[in-house]
Amino acid sequence: MISAANAQGVLEEVIVTAQKREQGLQDVGIAITAFTGEQMRAMGVEESFDIAAFSPGVHISGNLAGQNTQFSIRGVTQNDFNDIIEAPTAVYLDEGYFAVAQAQTFAVFDIDRVEILKGPQGTLYGRNATGGLVNYVSNKPSFDGPDAYIDLTYGAFDTSANADQWRVEGALGGPLGKTVAARVAFMYNQQDGYLDNLYPLNAVGAPPGPGAGADLGDDDTFAFRGSLLFEPSADLSISLSVNAAGTNVATGPYQSKPTIGIYNANGELTNTIDVTPGETRRSIAADGSDFGSDQDDNGVQDDFFNNTTGAFGADGLVDLGRPAGTDFFGYLDPDGEDFKTSSDFAFADSGSTDTRGLNAKIVYDLNDSTTLTLVSDYKDYEKLLFIDVDSAPANYLANYGAVDAQSFTQEIRLNGESDRSRWVLGFYYLNIDSVSDNGLKVSPGGVAGPALDVGTDAELKTDSFSLFGQYEWDMNDQITLIGGLRLIQEEKDYEMDAGLYFQSTNARTIHQGPKFLPPLPGGLATSIKTSSSDTLWAGKLQINYQATDDLLLYAGVNRGVKAGSFNAPLLGSYISLLFATGNDGIPYSEEVLLSYEGGFKATLFDGSTRFNGSFFYYDYSDYQAFLFTGIGGVVINSDAENYGVELELQTSPFEGFDALLSMSWFDATVQDVPLVIGSSITRNVDPTYAPEFQFTAMARYEWPMLNGMMNITGDLSYSDSYFYNLRNFDADKFDSYVMVNMGLGWGSKDGHWETRLKVNNVTDERAGIQGFNIATGCGCNEISFRAPRWYGVNVRYNY
Secondary structure: OOOOHHHOOOOOOOEEOOOOOOEEHHHOOOOEEEEEHHHHHHOOOOEHHHHHHHOOOEEEEEEHHHOEEEEEEOOEOOOOOOOOOOOOEEEEEOOEEOOOHHHHOOEOOOEEEEEEEEOOEOOOOOOOEOOEEEEEEEOOOOOOOOEEEEEEEEEEEOOOOOOEEEEEEEEEEEEOOOOEEEEEEEEEEEEOOOEEEOOOOOOEOOOOOOOOOOOEOOEEEEEEEEEEEEEEEOOEEEEEEEEEEEEEEOOOOOEEEEEEEEEOOOOOEEEEEEOOOOOOOOEEOOOOOEOOOOOOOOOOOOOOOEOOOOEOOOOOOOOOOOOOOOOOOOOOOOOOOOOEEOOOOOOOOOEEEEEEEEEEEEEEEOOOOEEEEEEEEEEEEEEEEEEEOOOOOEOOOEEEEEEEEEEEEEEEEEEEEOOOEEEEEEEEEEEEEEEEEEEEEEOOOOOOOOOEEEEEEEEEEEEEEEEEEEEEEEOOOOEEEEEEEEEEEEEEEEEEEEEEEOOOOOOOOOOOOOEEOOOOHHHOOOEEEEEEEEEEEEEEEEEEEEEEOOEEEEEEEEEEEEOOEEOOOOHHHHHHHHHHHHHHHOEEOOEEEEEEEEEEEEEEOOOOEEEEEEEEEEEEEEEEEEEEEOOEEEEEEEEEEEEEEEEEEEEOOOOOEEEEEEEEEEEEEEEEEEOOOOOOOEEEEOOOOOOOEEEEEEEEEEEEEOOEEEEEEEEEEEEOOEEOOOOOOOOOEEOOEEEEEEEEEEEEOOOOEEEEEEEEOOOOOOOEEEEEEEHHHHOEEEEEEOOOOEEEEEEEEEO
16 A cells, blocks of 8 residues: 555644544644654654654753653653653643653654653543653555555764665555554664874873774664554454664764853852853852862862873872863863764764563443553663763763663543443553663873773652543533543652772673671661652643634643652762762752643644644742752752743645744743752852753755655754753753754655755754763763764655
8 A cells, every 4th residue: 555645735724632532633632743754754752752843832951961861841851861860841742651761762763653742631531741741653454455665864964974874664564464564663773983092192091992082973773663453343453563673873962162160268169150261260269260170070179180191190189180171181162062072982882772672552442432452662771881081082981871671551431422421431550660880980090080980770669550641621612621530649769879899891792799888977778678658649720712624722730749769969969969968969859840731722824824822830849950069960849830831833835835833932940049058158040951041943845756755854843942951051052043954755646666865953053962061080071962964865665
């Protein structure tokens, strides 16, 4: 069966299941953006987070220079880099929840649609979430006849690294009999590193291991999905699927810029700024003198080692200053924010992620008005990823993050309806068993001392039980009242210890040999075992007013909740936390969000235009915010508020032309954030990865030509500047950017062949992804950017 892609507009209305039943997008009283798989392909969506650029109020956050990327919706995010945490935005594939934040980054292939819901979720969907929800739905087996496609892309990045990309995906599906259908799909991506590594340029210390200095920004991914559909009767449907994905990557593609900390008279860090060309101080004291550094991350300015010779000072307190205008080791990036660097801890294929999953769904129509749905999902996650802490040629420190986790979810749901009402009742169970290894690696021959791993090992077991329901009642033909409630019982068992591995001398392996737990004064322990048990609730009240057939108005209040959990900081941050709070800083509380929202959905000009808008106010109690200080960080609770507006216009004013315009603006504040744990100074700050203003424009025009249809597409996305560190220091901010993508395509009249020429990031913009402030450790910030300009060609055959 031939794909209908050539006949579809890029912006046709999407049928969604946001309320657990099929509805047109304009009939749902929720701030939601949805795209079909064909639309996403036209927009160049290859990774799960690419879709954020096309939805107002949605951005990305995360860590590991884009190798771990999460969604930020309306400024709600948590970029803790330890994988025992759950993100505040829930991400699903075929109603299977990704319980590990790392797993939110995955390849998009053979997808039917994606739905992005903004604001608290919990009375309808599996896992309760405060930020919102992103639901990917894959193509299902069909009884309509065999169908297949093969899709091949070749591209090249516009950098001196001469990096190429090859990507191929395909699928085959159809009936195996009258009651059984199957579908298999795969994707393989092979991408060279586009960040040109000039190491050993300006090297300090011995290389950390064989192969050091690899180009960065590569990707080698293979993913597979297989599905079976059984329909033994008109009332019963059983879906089974298996999926697996494996990725190998080099060290995370961070770059470095020199920065310097500023301290007050009490010795507290109050700001970080970019280094000026003649600067020789390591940090700036209140009187303007050199205040030293904190290279062992213990919260004390101690000038831990000699930055000129790369050796320890005789007393451990040698202060030779900073080479003018550079980081502590004399390094300045050779081309600033362009794609050349010199990084020693940069190894090809040093990192890997693997995800495997099983999913089963049973849908049984009990009668004409009631349906029983059961969804079971199991996932297994493994990862080991590295970054170079100083992102420079000094053999200083590397950071590693590893996880071995399993999750299981079971949802039992009843849907029903009558002439004037619709309802959902459900039970949801979630089990997560996550073991995380996170730490700092000192490589042989380095400037930071003898080789060892400084590791934090944590295990978190979560059992969550929920009852949820939602009821909709049509008061009349225009007014609908909606009420929903979710009750949650959350149980967590937690163990953590932080110590030293003296036999971990290989740059590509971690935690070799026995662990040594250093004794601490005052009876403080480097290990902890604890648990929590919480009863939580979420709810929803809303009114919909169908003013006309083409205008829906809605307003409501939602109470969202995300359970508390536990910190697993790196050793230096852990010791600082213990001295400041004892063990009280290890757990953090649940966050509660009261969301007040109104909106409209209008269909105009005989259905050729859709204009949607939403207005919201968020009142957060104990917002879970990630506070990064030194070379580590912890999650803290702070109250927050946010108010904003989102507008989206989609139009097809004449035959062959489609356009989308969307914008979002919000003003968010996280209140009383300490500059470090235990600090006497607190500030009201912007949340991280939360640009105040975003704008997206996309257009597509097609016309008959060459016995087929030609089309030209273009999209532009603007993001305001935003902070990547919660303290909002001057140096911790990415500039605003404009990203432009363009494409020229052709599809054959019979629908079999499609081809496209594409240019991504046409203007070669430097759009920030993720960054961290390490000014007290290396005199630098690590920063990363979206990929440079890319040229490519795509060919697809549909059967």
